Amino acid sequence: MLLDSERWLELRRFRVLHEAGATYAEIARETGLDWRTVKKYLEAEGPSVPPKPAPRSDLGRQVIKPWAHVIDAWLRAEILLKGAVIHERLVTQYGFPHTYQRVKLYLQQARPRIAEELGIAPSELARLHRRFEVVPGAQAQVDWGFEGGILTHVGIEKVYSFHMTLSYSRDPFCCFTTSQDITAFFECHRRAFAHFGGVPGSIVYDRTKTVVRHHVAPGKAVPLHPEAVAFAGHYDFDIDVLAAYRPTGKGRVERQVLIVRDHVLAGRSFSSLDDLDGAFMAWVPGRRAVTHRTHGEVIGVRAQRDHAALRPLPAKPYLVADRYLRHVGKDCLVAFDANLYSVPAQRVRHRQYVEVRATAATVAVHATVPDAAGVTLLAVHPRAIGRGARVVDPAHWQALPDGHTRATTTGEELNAAPPTCRRPDEVGGLTSLLRARAAQIQVVTRPLSFYDQIARTAPAAPAAPIQEAQEPS
Structure with a gap:
């Protein structure tokens, strides 16, 4: 037709x-x-040339025209705002009745226009990246998630989620901690390796301080943290640090952070870190039964090939220890991570430097100089959770005074004179407050005329004989 x-x-x-x-x-x-x-x-009457039909893009703009000014305002605030986010906000805030495709078509012409108004180069909008695929067991990706105050009701202010995802199958692992320090970071690695049953050939990281010693300019060699190098060497995997300004390099695990947050944590309450870990492990079988929309296979089926290609775990685990120098206090306590740990009083002195070696589970305190037997270890304590805790071994304070020799008295025993020297009229009164010998001294009594004679205000008169005080025998 x-x-x-x-x-x-x-x-x-x-x-x-x-x-x-x-x-x-x-x-x-x-x-x-x-x-x-x-x-x-x-x-039909009209011009000799029929009117041209409106293009499809014009039809789309006509449909979305009532909301166009809202979308433009959002783009001016954030030019790279995702179309799915814009559609979601239009539906929830403005009752937008149309599909996501209408928003997508409008953004195709609106985003370049707004970018030109803002002076943004087209190259910054492209953000193109090369999709890569890996063979089974070749790679995993690691990332942190911040879950906020999900456990504030039990006294834990901040909770972090550690995520590791196998790149080939997208098989996930997640655990929850209260710290992001280097000891907690690699302790989570060991738990992930045990969960997968092996070690991937390489692990992708962003430039976190637990892996990278310090930041360098793009294109420069990245200096790795010594403990990260030692850990990777022990478990035989390669460290793959993303290039600067390449946030799409570990999209598999970043997507997993959002999935766990939506499917495991949202709308639920928990009482401990163990409850959070248990909730994730209970969700994993259902996740492995899902067909992934990117590779088109069931995650659990693909994960079997991924797990079989992983490298074996070493016979002994590698425990990463974070090391710090600290002073010993007068109370034989060492401060670390906002908590106090005791050391033996017989082996330290005030203001002495000691080395704290902290793992995810323990805190060991070592002397900087070995003793006669070549031993540096002073004390080992379980690591405290939270802040303000005092972890004390009572045996460390045995050499310190405890006050058991202190005694008190009312003074009556010291003031009491021997029975042969004490007189009945001296019992009680102020004499009980004086020393026993001084209380028995007699005070000389003189008449007033004696003082007048001294002042020469009265005729001289024979003075009364002075009664000298006699010392007690």
């Missing part, structure tokens, strides 16, 4: 015949059309 414009061009040639007297039926037989269609086009 011919289109409207083509019909018009076909019938245009027969307008002269119609004006010369040809009937609609005769013209219809020549064109193969119905006579009513011929009549419609030949009798």
Whole structure:
């Protein structure tokens, strides 16, 4: 069937015949059309050229026009805002009745226009990246997630989620911690290896301080943390650090962070880290039964090939220890990570430097100089959870004074004189507050005329004999 414009061009040639007297039926037989269609086009008044139909993009803009100013405002605030996010906000905030495709079509012309207004180069909008695929067991990706105050009601202020995803199958692992330090970071690695039953050939990281010693300019060799190098060497995997400004390099695990947050944590309450770990492990079988939309296979089936290609675990685990120098306090306590740990009083002194070696589970305190037997270890304590805790071994304080020799008295025993020297009139009163010997000294008594004679205010008179005090025998 011919289109409207083509019909018009076909019938245009027969307008002269119609004006010369040809009937609609005769013209219809020549064109193969119905006579009513011929009549419609030949009798229509208007310009000699039919109007062009509106392009599909114009139709899309007409549909979304009432919300176009809202979308433009969002793009001016964040030019790379995802279309799915825009559609979700339009539906929830403005009752948008149309599909995501309408938003997507509008963004195709709106995003470059807004970018030109903002002076953003087209190259910054492209953000193209090369999709890569790996063989089984070749790679895993690692990332952190911050779960906020999900356990504040039990006294834990911050909770972090550690994620490792096998790149070939997208088989996930997740565990929850209260710290992101190097000891917790690699302890989570050991748990992930045990979960998968092996070690991948390489692990992709971003430039986190637990892997990278310090940041360098793009294109420069990245200096790795010594403990990260030792851990990777023990478990026989390669460290793959992403290039700077390449956030798409570990999209598999970043997507997994959102999936776990939505499917495991959302709408639930937990009482401990063990509850969080248990919730994830209970969700894993259901996740492995899902057909992944990218590789098109069941995750659990593909994970079997992934697990079989992993490298074996070493016979002994490698325990990463974070090391710090600390002072010993007067109370024989060493401060570390906002908590206090005791050391033996007989082996340290105030302000002495000691080395704290902290793992995810323990805190060991070592002397910087070995003793006569060549031993540096002073104490080992379980690592405290949270802040403000005091972890004390009572045996460390045995050499310190505990006050058991201190005694008190009312003083009566010291003030009491021997029975042979004590007189009844000296019992009680102020004499009990004086020393026993001084309390028995007699005070000399003189008449007032004696003082007048001294002052020469009265005639001299014979002075009364002075009674000298006699010392007690």
